[in-house]
Amino acid sequence: MREEDMHAGDSSAETIRVLNPATGDLVGEVPAGGTAAVAAAVDAAETALAGWAKRDPRQRGKILGEGARIIRTQTDALAALLTAEQGKPLHEARNEILGCANVLEYYHSVSGSIRGECMPLSSYGLAYVLKEPVGVCGAIIPWNMPVLIFAWKVCPALVAGNSIVVKPASSTPLTTLRIAGMMEAAGLPQGVLQVVAGSGETAGAALAATPSLGHLSFTGDTKTGVAVSRAVGHTGVPVTLELGGSDAMIVCRDADLHAAAAGAVAGRFYNCGQTCTAVKRVIVDASVKEEFTRVLCEKTAGIVVGDGSRKGVGMGPLNNAPARDGICRMTDACLSGSEGTLLCGGGVPDGAHYEKGFFYEPTVVADLPDDSELLNTEVFGPVLPVISADSLDDAIRIANSTRYGLGASVWTRDIKTAMTASSQLDAGVVWVNQHLRLPPDVPFGGMKASGTGRENGSGAFEPYLRSKTVLVKA
Template sequence: MLSLTQLIGDRALPAASGTWLDVHEPATARVHALCPDGDAADVASAVEAARSACSGWSSLPGSERARWMNRLADALESRIDEFARAESRDAGKPLALARDIEIPRAVSNLRFFAAAAMQFASESHQGQAGLNYTLRQPLGVVGCISPWNLPLYLFTWKIAPALAAGNCVVAKPSEVTPVTAWMLGELAREIGFPAGVLNIVHGLGPKVGQAIVDHPGVKAVSFTGSTAVGQRIAAACASSLKKVSLELGGKNPTIVFADAPRPGLFDTLMRSAFQNSGQICLCGSRMLIERRIYDEVRDELVARARQLRVGDPDDPATQQGPLVSRAHCDKVRGCIATARDEGAVVLCGGEALQPPGRCENGWFMAPTIIEGLGPYTRTNTEEIFGPVLSLQAFDDEEEALTLANAASYGLSASVWTSDLRRAHRVAERLEAGIVWINTWLERDLRTPFGGVKQSGLGREGGLEAMRFFTEAKNVCINLG
């Protein structure tokens, strides 16, 4: 049984309240760790530690901040297997997914923004009104609140640009999957990362997350999570005019035209629907298929979904693990029941699974594919965030766009076609923050990432993240 701690300054501490939260292993439903049940007192201590460290960290040359971040990346990279095992156990994802993709991506996040610390540049303007140059100055103490589905991957995606830009961080990982964030904090202590620059406070959103949002010493909040929580954070930040970045839910369309290139098509379509048990905000949960190939695509997807190996995340043959919690599993089952009530035809799946052996009590769901519902049903407009794929047919490009834009979300979309002109036309008209053409989840970390409509505010990634975590100050010099 692991007993996790907060990282406040350079100290590993329990919650000030002395209370703990159970952390369950999704594959077995057993408690495998105890997480500090933090509150506003812990946040206040973390903000004070961060304030004390701000002047020293922000005054370091970018190259020196980069050196510290690369040291942390080196330490993490040397323990990829250890972190992958912990991530797999904590979140229920297949070990190979954590080891080969998600923990390496966390390393890449740290390295990318370490490089950005040395490359981030300000602007200058001359010839219209004097000589102007723009300073990009760190904000001070910032809050980073990350979700449970890609725990270390998205935790580092937030803290890395904040640190690179010269800020000190108070970070809250999800209490559902807190282990690897705690391990990263322990690594930071081990390598002597400057005290107070990175602080990690564990606990529930209404207590720790809300305290970070409300604290007057926190100058900006970066949040990834549900739209409902994001709306509350936006309202709270508005009253104090605090900067906020929100990456929220998605109901992402995958548009498959009849001329979609066939090599690798079905492998990627399956991955886009069911990777990490569909618990990725970028998963294509609505597949729109041109009618003349609808039957072909539907039948192939159903056949492949029935063959997906669902089971123990430790088993190398496992392709889909459990859902992250009992509550989330119950929610997904309720969404499938709603789909049935709306008249959906369940083509495969639709039920909970009980793999034999140690995972017989885990929170597993069969990969589920449904059809027969219109674009404005709850099933096709509300985020399910599980291994559930809804199919719809379309006749032409205009109808495909109408169906794709019908949801109130606008995070991502993917388009499959061999017609380059069509690809450009459709991408321009899709209401989404990122559009993939003949691919999915292919990411260049320099590009802006975020959503429109109910999928959020602001952008992360590359210069967009560095700009969010800094304040622009223009200096104008009269040359007359």
Template structure:
């Protein structure tokens, strides 16, 4: 097992740092440290935890410029997107400060039995396994929820996007969180990640990643009866109906689809457009894309590189297969760019066969699928194993309600897409996983009820 792993800049593929590749023995030491402090952390007043969150958020905001540069350098996204993510994580911590004292319970008299008091207790030691696409925001979601409930946390970032999370954790420690309460465990998924998932003293795993990886996590965790929260990606539909504001829908679709180079679980991946509007939609999307600048995220660009060479190769293969099989027509892009780093052109496909994009395309590819009526749109939208998010674009409230009720997914937006405030429960159904991040539902993921009956 390699003692360290290189972190590379996806815009240049140059090494910008190294991380420790934690062994199972290292993981055991982290767990022991978390166990040592757990009894006192459980008893820490909610008001004190809230102050720690507020302090951490203030420090993150003060350091946002430097943190954003680091995030862009290791992850690839444009600097403005990186700064938005950094500031978004601070907002998440401020949200958890606001709800730190509001973990619910239940107390009532049961005539003939006694007085029932149901309290919610921390699970104990939790592990958060974080992907490379939105590392800082997803770190904040998982860690904020677990700490608020009185758990200790071992956070494992992706091996390609660990450096900024280490700095965010440093800000949290500077803000008052004890180092044993929040520990960042770096390393590979195969070695370090597996050691976390299988450790008998870790009681909860929150994992964000692919369906295949999520299933592997479930199998490894099952013998230990761990509680799981799984967010396993999506193949979101973006449905443009006859009554939609086409200009607004085009702008939103392009901005959402190519945000973070299309590497977002809830990105608008399948663009379903009423057939009467499809040509206009494609024409306007092509005009918008023709002005897109692609390059190093530290420069003034609309889109940066893909995070890693493996993801780039996967996107190349997917687009080549779709076009070779005659399942779509290429309107724009469709190729790897001849420049250093992991760059792929923003790509627009029209008249796409729904079957050709039933699997998630995790990169800068917009697939426009025309439909004839609402029933067909719903059939296409629901014809996937995923069930994370979807949006409907319409000026008719009855249409919005029909789609919102009928779409099989965990999140539905109306006349917007991708917005995820921390107050909003987020998660999927079907193969997109189970459990929820954010909102008040975090309590049910990171605590367990204890019933106390007084005679």
């Protein structure tokens, strides 16, 4: 469904008002789809499926490559739209748009790898295995990285020969709709990619409950992921869940402390802390904690907070009022209860230009008790706890102490330390002397309460293909 199609129809229909989280200004409006809109989108995707599935995977991949080319020519306009609806600074929005194009190009490059296999079996004759698309797929997209995660889900489904219905977050549907239109302009047949804007309670729930889907992929918080899992449990639809995280960053005594502090700042305050694999806890060897914390706070204090469309801004607002209010409540409750020590930040910035947006200062806290909410829940905002550890074993124990297992990083100059930590950390992704960056070439996903299944990498096609075995006897 193209952007212009979303605006067609009954003018009296309920609409979604997309607001700029930095200013409160209206960015755009789209119809609010519900159960009927999802059903219509699934029907349209089903109609388009047969013709699309018959194409060679390389032909399907070429369309993604052309889509990437078009997206790259419109990077500045798309980045401005993404900043307006999501809030992130323009340079981060540009990187996300270019990341989306990079994902399309990656799947174009590997599209020829979808092949079955053939084997002669003396007792049975000739056996061959066909790889077929699973059908109409569904994808539910979050608001924090709407364009990149859209590409992660849509590309393998399309190259594998499926059609797909996408439900973007209600606060960030505009750039997704624009890019979907560009993919049609690149040659994607109408109906193969459907985008239905709507709330999670209506459109999202309807898509999750659709029994005819061949696969459903969801990215979001763990609580909603559990509800999605229950919904597909009633229908038997296979599901990939990428859920919350409480990523630990371990700083060893031999680490480059300035590089580690810079990595912590970039890994925590990127996108205003609203990234599933963001650094959410820094665990520092006690012998270097004082020096590391000093450098960390100096770098944090230098972040310029403001409207992401303005030059020089390093961190924009949170995306919505509930997100900002939740950060305020959680941090205030911990600090007012004498749970920890505030090292920098800790509130809404002063100034009239912050009053209409959902801003919060980059914040660093220390000395939190083990049962603090800031350590045991996914804090989706710019608050970074610093924890002391007596040894590497102690640091790994602390890192693994939550129910999450999405990502983690270890900062050290010693390769043995890095390998030991990597093997013992309960995380789907482990970085060494870096954090957050993730190319489409490698699998991504979590363990424990952080989800099930993997996206990207060489195995990304598996959920979107089914095997059919054929035995031929002459």
